[in-house]
Amino acid sequence: MTDNGTGTHGAVLQDPPPASEGLLAELRGAGKSYGNIRALHGVDLKVNAGQVTCVLGDNGAGKSTLIKIVSGLHQHTEGEFLVDGRPVRFSSPREALAKGIAAVYQDLATVPLMPVWRNFFLGSEMTRGPWPVRRLDIARMKKTADEELRNMGIVLDDLEQPIGTLSGGQRQCVAIARAVYFGARVLILDEPTAALGVKQSGVVLKYIAAARDRGLGVIFITHNPHHAYMVGDHFNVLRLGTLELSAPRSEVSLEELTNHMAGGAELAALKHELSQVRGVDTEELPEESDLTPPVAPSPEGTP
Numbered sequence: 205m206t207d208n209g210t211g212t213h214g215a216v217l218q219d220p221p222p223a224s225e226g227l228l229a230e231l232r233g234a235g236k237s238y239g240n241i242r243a244l245h246g247v248d249l250k251v252n253a254g255q256v257t258c259v260l261g262d263n264g265a266g267k268s269t270l271i272k273i274v275s276g277l278h279q280h281t282e283g284e285f286l287v288d289g290r291p292v293r294f295s296s297p298r299e300a301l302a303k304g305i306a307a308v309y310q311d312l313a314t315v316p317l318m319p320v321w322r323n324f325f326l327g328s329e330m331t332r333g334p335w336p337v338r339r340l341d342i343a344r345m346k347k348t349a350d351e352e353l354r355n356m357g358i359v360l361d362d363l364e365q366p367i368g369t370l371s372g373g374q375r376q377c378v379a380i381a382r383a384v385y386f387g388a389r390v391l392i393l394d395e396p397t398a399a400l401g402v403k404q405s406g407v408v409l410k411y412i413a414a415a416r417d418r419g420l421g422v423i424f425i426t427h428n429p430h431h432a433y434m435v436g437d438h439f440n441v442l443r444l445g446t447l448e449l450s451a452p453r454s455e456v457s458l459e460e461l462t463n464h465m466a467g468g469a470e471l472a473a474l475k476h477e478l479s480q481v482r483g484v485d486t487e488e489l490p491e492e493s494d495l496t497p498p499v500a501p502s503p504e505g506t507p
């Protein structure tokens with residue numbers, strides 16, 4: 205995994221740190237303001253090796269702001285951000301990548317008409333031969349892409365096929381394998397299942413689990429508590445920029461997580477308001493009692 209030849213953009217970890225144990229990255233009371241707008245405030249979050257840390261929240265909750273801080277796109281304006289126990293303040297995603305933090309976004313940075321293997325190495329191509337006759341090492345790139353995808357359990361019929369012909373789920377999986385190959389220790393997945401159907405979502409969740417099993421710390425951003433609960437070890441729910449819930453799997457059930465996401469109190473108020481409006485059948489809406497989190501969490505929070 206380390207012998208990746210000559211990276212043309214230098215964004216590749218040439219000597220990735222050894223596989224880390226325990227805590228990889230941490231936010232302590234972190235926050236971010238855009239001028240007068242406080243998008244994130246007082247957030248504590250831990251990313252451990254071999255664990256999936258889920259960040260859930262509705263639109264505008266602050267999820268994007270959080271991942272922008274961790275991935276080096278924005279800097280926090282309050283609190284601390286530590287990587288390997290040391291405070292950091294990244295000024296670009298490349299700096300984050302140099303520390304092994306890689307983000308995989310919904311709108312993947314791929315060239316649809318280029319083959320899968322070519323996209324795998326896009327921006328960090330392997331080359332051979334001395335300058336000035338250095339050329340792309342196509343055979344080695346194909347072989348390596350094939351091996352790395354297989355290592356993650358991803359078997360594609362033909363690496364020559366344009367990446368645009370793969371399903372959304374398969375493209376996400378290639379992007380995950382790529383990040384792992386290029387030395388990611390912390391993988392940030394921004395709504396990887398949002399645009400996918402049930403089967404494709406299942407495929408992506410499988411590879412999230414595979415990345416975790418390879419010892420990566422995964423930050424899984426999602427709106428979907430069911431997807432989070434299938435692979436998550438720790439759950440953080442953001443609401444209006446602050447953490448409404450932060451709990452390990454053993455302390456939260458899927459029902460509680462779903463209720464936090466549904467915003468039980470808000471839905472109850474909405475139901476009351478709608479009941480005043482003629483023509484709206486509030487019987488179709490869930491009861492308030494259905495929305496209140498149960499008192500006792502289920503044993504070990506098993507799905």
Ligand SMILES: Nc1ncnc2c1ncn2[C@@H]1O[C@H](COP(=O)(O)OP(=O)(O)OP(=O)(O)O)[C@@H](O)[C@H]1O
Nearest residue numbers: 238241242243261262263264265266267268269270
């Ligand atoms: N560049 C910016 N300038 C000003 N305000 C911003 C900026 N980016 C985000 N915000 C505000 O910060 C708050 C949190 O936004 P953020 O995009 O982090 O939420 P989100 O949970 O990712 O939402 P979504 O799921 O809709 O993407 C929102 O109120 C948003 O309007």
